[in-house]
Amino acid sequence: xxxxxxxxxxxxxxxxxxxxxxxxxxxxxVPTADIVRVLTALxxxxxxxxxxxxxxxxxxxxxxxxxxxxYHVLSTEKAAYVRLVAPCSGDAEPSIPSVAGVxxxxxxxxxxxxxxxxxxxxxxxxxxxILMWEGYPYHPLRKDFxxxxxxxxxxDDEVAGETGVRVKPAPMAGGPFVAPQAGxxxxxxxxxxxxxxxxxxxxxxx
Amino acid sequence: MVSExxxxxxxxxxxxxxxxTKADAVVNWIRSxxxxxxxxxxxxxxxxxxxxxxxxxxxxxxGAEVMRFSPRQSDVMIVAGTVTYKMxxxxxxxxxxxxxPKWVIAMGACASTGGMYRSYAVLxxxxxxxxxxxxxxxxxxxxxxxxxAILKLKESVNREPSVRNLLKAGAR
Numbered sequence: 001x002x003x004x005x006x007x008x009x010x011x012x013x014x015x016x017x018x019x020x021x022x023x024x025x026x027x028x029x030v031p032t033a034d035i036v037r038v039l040t041a042l043x044x045x046x047x048x049x050x051x052x053x054x055x056x057x058x059x060x061x062x063x064x065x066x067x068x069x070x071y072h073v074l075s076t077e078k079a080a081y082v083r084l085v086a087p088c089s090g091d092a093e094p095s096i097p098s099v100a101g102v103x104x105x106x107x108x109x110x111x112x113x114x115x116x117x118x119x120x121x122x123x124x125x126x127x128x129x130i131l132m133w134e135g136y137p138y139h140p141l142r143k144d145f146x147x148x149x150x151x152x153x154x155x156d157d158e159v160a161g162e163t164g165v166r167v168k169p170a171p172m173a174g175g176p177f178v179a180p181q182a183g184x185x186x187x188x189x190x191x192x193x194x195x196x197x198x199x200x201x202x203x204x205x206x
Numbered sequence: 207m208v209s210e211x212x213x214x215x216x217x218x219x220x221x222x223x224x225x226x227t228k229a230d231a232v233v234n235w236i237r238s239x240x241x242x243x244x245x246x247x248x249x250x251x252x253x254x255x256x257x258x259x260x261x262x263x264x265x266x267x268x269g270a271e272v273m274r275f276s277p278r279q280s281d282v283m284i285v286a287g288t289v290t291y292k293m294x295x296x297x298x299x300x301x302x303x304x305x306x307p308k309w310v311i312a313m314g315a316c317a318s319t320g321g322m323y324r325s326y327a328v329l330x331x332x333x334x335x336x337x338x339x340x341x342x343x344x345x346x347x348x349x350x351x352x353x354x355a356i357l358k359l360k361e362s363v364n365r366e367p368s369v370r371n372l373l374k375a376g377a378r
Contacts, residue, residue: 154291156299159295159299168330
């Protein structure tokens with residue numbers, strides 16, 4: 001794997017690109033505005049012909065830039081990966097240029113990142129939610145969103161009117177549920193860390 | 207006085223072409239012996255549901271082998287798998303399209319309680335949307351458990367006051 005060559009070439013051609021700590025494949029930090037050009041260059045000039053994944057990152061409410069997007073591209077010829085990470089502009093309403101024009105595979109990955117993090121991909125051909133329903137008011141993988149969820153309306157008004165059901169937070173009952181890593185296999189099914197409280201008997205006040 | 211007659215079955219020579227029974231028993235007998243399932247396969251439980259329908263477990267022994275993918279033609283909806291809120295509204299619509307009388311089997315931990323998915327997206331038990339008649343435990347349940355659920359449902363259908371329900375529905 002020609003890690004050094006790729007690294008040097010990318011940085012020479014794009015002055016804003018800097019190397020990034022990585023435990024496995026070569027990784028780079030890319031400025032927001034350069035991401036489309038860098039990925040185009042990786043595809044056309046370096047042979048990274050396959051987009052494997054696009055992932056949103058939320059660094060926490062206090063961080064700035066709060067959101068980033070990580071791209072993994074693969075060269076099917078060299079069997080080598082490269083990871084690019086680009087910060088999003090805007091912390092309240094993050095946005096980044098779409099790369100769906102470079103890799104068609106980016107379409108659904110970007111929709112997922114938009115759904116889960118609320119990152120707007122500028123220039124995306126069809127930026128709709130992909131997992132949650134249209135009109136869901138939150139972005140579930142943001143750090144400030146509780147795992148149990150927030151009470152809201154059902155996607156279907158008709159069914160909501162008939163059943164009277166709303167989207168309710170899931171009962172966590174001391175969870176999230178974790179599997180103990182020690183002990184016999186039979187006793188290692190996932191359990192809440194603190195089982196002293198549940199829906200019936202409330203969590204004691206601190 | 208002990209009768210000489212040891213013939214307990216129906217004898218048309220003695221009783222004529224008449225069977226004396228209760229209307230409930232007849233209606234329930236008809237209903238419970240051919241319950242066509244609506245396979246609502248949503249996750250891995252659906253694989254066990256398919257296994258139940260296949261040769262080894264032979265669900266047709268209990269009259270439930272005709273899996274109908276049209277809600278109009280089915281009697282019992284088998285909810286097999288994780289129900290998300292997004293899917294739950296579709297599930298409710300399908301349930302509404304089923305013709306009465308209709309029953310629901312919640313198959314497996316997810317359909318019964320949300321199972322291991324304690325999260326924002328997953329409905330914590332399908333009984334919040336549709337009335338459930340039988341819950342099946344397991345993750346996923348073995349096909350035997352599903353067959354047992356069908357037998358349990360049969361028992362419960364046989365106890366229904368069907369005629370009274372029919373008359374009540376007619377009066378409405």
